[in-house]
Amino acid sequence: MRKDRPLIGETVIFTGTPKSVEVFERVKQYGGKPVSLPLIQVAELKGTTDELRLQACRTYDWLIFTSQSAVAAFGAKMERHGVTSATIPSKIAAVGTRTAEALEKLGFTVEFIPTVFSADVFVKEFKPSETTIRRILFLRGSIAGVTITEELPYAVDEWTVYATERVNDSVDTLIEVVSKEPRVSVLFASPSAVTVFAEEVVPQTGWRGFTIGAIGHVTEQALLKLGAPVHVRPDTYTLMDLVEKLTGRKEG
Template sequence: MPEWWPLQGETVIFTGTPKSLEVFDLVRQYGGIPYSMPLIQVNEIVDTTDENELKRCAGFDWLIFTSQSAVKAFHSKMERFNITIQQISCQIAAVGTQTAAALEKIGFSVEFIPSIFSADVFVKQFKPTDDRELRVLFLKGNLAGSIIREELPFQVEEWTIYETGARLDSVNTMIELLKTEANTTVLFASPSAVHVFEEGAVPVVGWKGYTVGAIGHVTEKALLEAGAVVDVKPEIYTLKELVNALARRKEEIQ
């Protein structure tokens, strides 16, 4: 538990949907005030082909998950059609420890996680030892990039199982906080959240007057392209480490 309060009086806004209250507690332990203001909403895509697509999964060598949202949507489909873990006998790859934890929670064993939790590192490090041609299925959202499909040297199919949309109510609330609170940090966990903030909030509040944090280099790139200065980025791409990095930075500049 932190023994100093580098975030004393700091308003810390999470623009994603934290899957655990642990990061809120961590902000409070550092003396800060956490707010959850998701800029994106995630919904499972329900389709008449879902049952057949689920049954096809057993024919792949690997399933790839890059987010907890994909895990949640996939599990929802499994429950809807009474598909068990045993019926999906593929190996599982996850981008990130939190995604892996979500998979393990529902009963899967995760065989591969990249050292840095991003798709561009994943495609460089994912090298199964099998000599034969592999069939891989990428479980994705509607805004996912094409790097996994295009850069893995295997037969890669994609199944879009969730969609992401903007939360304009959060944008309006965030604008009011940024106008009224003197010490504020905004933490971004995805390029999608950056784009929503850029379109809805930046024309009103700009990019100055508050601290900006990015969970990793992909989100950092989106922020830089949007005109922001990224003040904080952790070495390990998790929200917990982002909060720890924020606390260290605030302590340094006090």
């Protein structure tokens, strides 16, 4: 095996929907075969009050985004209703550099990112300099946890802008690949994907015989609770860093 192509012969399965092709290209660069078999999908939630809620955003001191999916849904609403970032003077907080980059593409300036890209670290580190914060809005998904809302020492309103749903179309292919391919890595970016995999794939394959990667300690904990080994977890919670961590393991 060539040291500069440690993923030769490795099928790398992404169980979420990557937001860019960069991670696929990186897997190919290292000699691996990237395969997208999403177990969850997200879709914007549209409502009759969307325009009013967009207009109300300007009344909040801070807007909080914890995922690129929330940014994408929010951006779609802005475009549909002719709203620009210039009309929303609120300060912006983002969990993760990719989420921040997506917000910057919409014209926002991100003023806070936690050192670890997770909600539990966010609530510990989010300490704005303002002496008085009146209103905060959390732009969330349908299955987001309560950490942001309940553990910040401020009044936090919520707006659910997208829904997360399970996808069963990939299950049969996943079972076949995991069962038959000699070298497989399965990458998880959320507890939701872990749940679907455990319910639909594991009864046929078990948790052994393939490498398991997780983005973030929350996803890692979800795997461990279900009896799965976690072989790789990057210190920085992005798909690209997970691929790099996987590559480092395969080099060794």
